[in-house]
Amino acid sequence: MRIALAGKGGAGKTTIAATLARVEARRGGRVLAVDGDSNPNLAAALGIQAGRMDASGSLPASLVSRRLRGPALTIPVEELVDRHAIPGPDGVRLLLMGMPAHADEGCLCAAHATVSALLGDLVDRPDVLTVVDMEASPEHLSRGTTRHVDVLLLVAEPYYRSLETIRRLAALAAELPIPRMAVVVNKVRSAAEAEAVIEFCQRHRLESIAEVAWNDEVVEADRAGVPLLDASPHGPSVAAISQLASQLRAAT
Ligand SMILES: Nc1ncnc2c1ncn2[C@@H]1O[C@H](COP(=O)(O)OP(=O)(O)OP(=O)(O)O)[C@@H](O)[C@H]1O
Ligand SMILES: [Mg+2]
Numbered sequence: 631m632r633i634a635l636a637g638k639g640g641a642g643k644t645t646i647a648a649t650l651a652r653v654e655a656r657r658g659g660r661v662l663a664v665d666g667d668s669n670p671n672l673a674a675a676l677g678i679q680a681g682r683m684d685a686s687g688s689l690p691a692s693l694v695s696r697r698l699r700g701p702a703l704t705i706p707v708e709e710l711v712d713r714h715a716i717p718g719p720d721g722v723r724l725l726l727m728g729m730p731a732h733a734d735e736g737c738l739c740a741a742h743a744t745v746s747a748l749l750g751d752l753v754d755r756p757d758v759l760t761v762v763d764m765e766a767s768p769e770h771l772s773r774g775t776t777r778h779v780d781v782l783l784l785v786a787e788p789y790y791r792s793l794e795t796i797r798r799l800a801a802l803a804a805e806l807p808i809p810r811m812a813v814v815v816n817k818v819r820s821a822a823e824a825e826a827v828i829e830f831c832q833r834h835r836l837e838s839i840a841e842v843a844w845n846d847e848v849v850e851a852d853r854a855g856v857p858l859l860d861a862s863p864h865g866p867s868v869a870a871i872s873q874l875a876s877q878l879r880a881a882t
Contacts, residue, residue, distance in 0.1 A: 631882050632749055632760040634666070635777045635814075636803075637785035638795040639766035641720035643817035645848060645858055646785060647763035652859050654879075655720040660758045662711060663722050666745050666775065667765040668729045671727040676718045677857040688713055691740035694747045700774070701743035719857070721796045734811055742775045749778035755799040756882075764803030766795075771802040781878060782811045785837070788823035793830050800836055810881070812839035814874060819844045842867055 633650070635643040645665065654675055655661040665672035673680075693710060694701045703710060711766050715723035725748070728741040745762070752760050756825040762779065764770045776782060784796035796813060803811055813836050815827040824841055851861035859868055 631756065631781070631878070632752055632762070632779040633781045633878065634762040634764055634770070634784060635783045635785055636765065636770065636776070636796075636799050637756055637769075638787070638792045639659060641766075641785040641787050641795075642814075642842065643669045643785045643849075644763050645767075645852070646783070646804065646814060646816065646842070646871055646874075647746045647761050648672055648677075649858050649868060650728060650875050651759075651761040652676065652718075652720045652857070653868070653872050653875050654759050654761075661720075661722045662752075662758055662760045663674075663724045664745060664748070664760060664765040665724065666727045666762045666770060668741065669729065669730055669765065670726055671765045672744055673716065673718070673724055673726070673823065674855065675857055676722055676724060677860060678716055679720045684842045688726040688750075689741070689744045694740065694744045696714040696743070696744070696837045700750070701747040703744075703747045707748065707755065710748065712728075719860075736881070740814045742770065742773045744769075746773070746777065749776070753778055758865050768802055771799060771806065774873055775807045776803075777808065779808055780810065781881075782808050782813060783839070784813045786813060787817045788792045788815055788819075788827050793827065796836070798833050800834070810837070812837040814842065815830065815841045816842045817844045818842065839877060840870060842870040842874075 635647045689769040770776045786792045786796045845867045847862040
């Protein structure tokens with residue numbers, strides 16, 4: 631299964647993606663985490679040391695070529711993962727889409743095309759759970775980077791602009807062959823906030839799949855540079871994300 635997380639800046643995409651990936655890897659699944667953000671943070675959220683990252687770097691543009699039906703990998707997907715994935719805690723393997731190395735360098739078309747082709751080839755690997763952490767911009771949808779995912783999780787905070795963002799993302803995603811979209815509301819502080827989001831989802835015909843409450847432990851873990859799963863393995867945030875993982879698993 632291939633899952634991508636999208637939403638407004640700071641909504642909690644990376645925190646949830648990293649925790650989901652590790653929770654599933656702990657259950658024994660083969661998990662590939664893909665940092666699709668050109669300002670990458672997923673390694674830190676997973677608990678991969680910065681030193682390891684420098685050694686491995688990002689996916690090179692030479693891995694993809696343009697074909698009539700869209701971008702395609704130039705090597706088998708297993709080889710790509712073996713060559714470029716960075717090993718992380720609990721057996722999660724991480725791939726980095728890449729980030730600009732220099733100012734004035736130009737666009738990231740090739741980097742997006744590589745992720746798109748990777749996800750396309752992973753369609754034939756249902757045994758691998760792929761979790762793609764996207765950047766806040768809608769570019770991964772306008773470029774079709776996430777066209778090959780099974781589920782697009784729309785992560786939102788319970789305030790108007792964050793919800794408006796997922797509504798726009800959902801409209802774009804509806805133009806791609808993505809079979810399922812579902813809303814994860816994060817940083818919920820009260821029952822009234824939770825109800826307002828449910829009402830928003832009903833009004834816009836969006837499936838609401840999970841609710842993660844505001845939790846100071848998440849902020850403290852981030853401040854300390856410790857993955858949420860290590861800082862608070864038995865806390866309510868990990869419990870809510872584990873429940874989300876179970877629901878996604880049950881649907882396959
Ligand atoms: N449930 C929560 N309760 C409190 N703080 C949270 C919660 N979830 C995430 N945060 C905090 O919100 C901040 C943003 O989280 P995160 O980096 O996961 O968001 P993001 O959507 O990936 O952001 P970006 O768009 O910049 O990539 C972090 O400081 C994180 O610790
Ligand atoms: Mg992020």
